[in-house]
Amino acid sequence: MISVYELYKQTKADEIILSFRGSVTEDFMASVFLIMESKLEGDPPQQRLRKKVNNILVECLQNVYHHMDEFGSEERPDDQRSAIFLVCRDSDNRYSIITGNHILNTNVDGLKNKIDKVNAMTGEELKEYYREALGNSELSAKGGAGLGMIEMARKSGNRIEYRFDPVNDRLSFFSLIVKID
Amino acid sequence: MNSLVMEGTAKTPSILFSADSGTLEIKGRSIPENSFEFYQPVYEWLDSYALKPSAVTSATIQLEYFNTSSSKCLLDIFRKLESLHKSERSEVNVVWMYEEDDEDMMEAGDDYRTIVLLPFELKKI
Numbered sequence: 441m442i443s444v445y446e447l448y449k450q451t452k453a454d455e456i457i458l459s460f461r462g463s464v465t466e467d468f469m470a471s472v473f474l475i476m477e478s479k480l481e482g483d484p485p486q487q488r489l490r491k492k493v494n495n496i497l498v499e500c501l502q503n504v505y506h507h508m509d510e511f512g513s514e515e516r517p518d519d520q521r522s523a524i525f526l527v528c529r530d531s532d533n534r535y536s537i538i539t540g541n542h543i544l545n546t547n548v549d550g551l552k553n554k555i556d557k558v559n560a561m562t563g564e565e566l567k568e569y570y571r572e573a574l575g576n577s578e579l580s581a582k583g584g585a586g587l588g589m590i591e592m593a594r595k596s597g598n599r600i601e602y603r604f605d606p607v608n609d610r611l612s613f614f615s616l617i618v619k620i621d
Numbered sequence: 622m623n624s625l626v627m628e629g630t631a632k633t634p635s636i637l638f639s640a641d642s643g644t645l646e647i648k649g650r651s652i653p654e655n656s657f658e659f660y661q662p663v664y665e666w667l668d669s670y671a672l673k674p675s676a677v678t679s680a681t682i683q684l685e686y687f688n689t690s691s692s693k694c695l696l697d698i699f700r701k702l703e704s705l706h707k708s709e710r711s712e713v714n715v716v717w718m719y720e721e722d723d724e725d726m727m728e729a730g731d732d733y734r735t736i737v738l739l740p741f742e743l744k745k746i
Binding site for chain 1: 631632652654685686688689690692693696722723724725728732735736
């Protein structure tokens with residue numbers, strides 16, 4: 441059995457504002473944004489931080505959503521559309537947005553390179569890179585502009601943490617943490 | 622030419638474009654999953670407007686925040702305004718409004734100001 445006491449201590453330090461495991465749909469995202477919006481109260485510095493959190497949350501969730509279109513009928517329905525995500529806040533008022541979802545093994549390297557590239561950049565370099573990418577980017581069929589990771593790194597001001605866990609010969613599980621303070 | 626009026630929603634901004642006065646206003650939040658689909662009528666309106674524009678065109682953008690796929694669509698709108706301005710059939714200017722202390726939206730405006738060749742002003746609300 442898992443240690444409930446450990447879980448208790450952990451959740452005390454890290455308040456979980458929102459957690460979800462299930463299918464990410466447009467309706468679901470609309471509800472999440474509405475809930476997060478209602479948590480935007482507080483003094484102005486707080487409001488700005490939460491607005492940033494919302495902005496990055498939109499990017500993270502839509503990222504997950506767009507990834508789901510890569511799948512073919514080979515995958516089990518649950519693997520295709522199911523994801524997990526959490527929004528946490530620690531006692532120092534730092535937010536973490538955590539997402540986990542399946543991706544095709546063939547996309548692992550590309551994604552890894554993309555994140556490593558932005559993680560190695562300074563704030564000023566990210567700004568330049570974003571402007572260059574914005575000027576050159578084309579929208580993908582589902583509306584992704586390929587700018588998401590750059591924006592997450594730039595707006596959060598922190599490195600993007602990630603991990604890939606192999607699932608089978610077609611899929612991996614992609615975990616992502618963006619910290620905002 | 623008819624005005625383009627689109628009500629704002631939780632995910633999309635309000636759009637108020639008037640051909641008569643040459644004022645274009647985008648206000649609110651822009652986070653639709655498929656931005657291109659949302660902005661399609663805006664592009665179409667701008668293409669028609671460019672055929673018979675007002676002598677002066679003033680665009681005001683006041684966004685709370687937007688997703689990265691919208692950022693590309695906004696650039697496409699600015700590109701259309703850029704060619705209108707270059708054609709000298711209308712004098713185009715853009716005002717990018719942001720809330721005081723909203724660094725993210727100020728920077729976003731600054732991004733566009735450096736990319737787009739138009740009179741582009743950043744203004745605190």
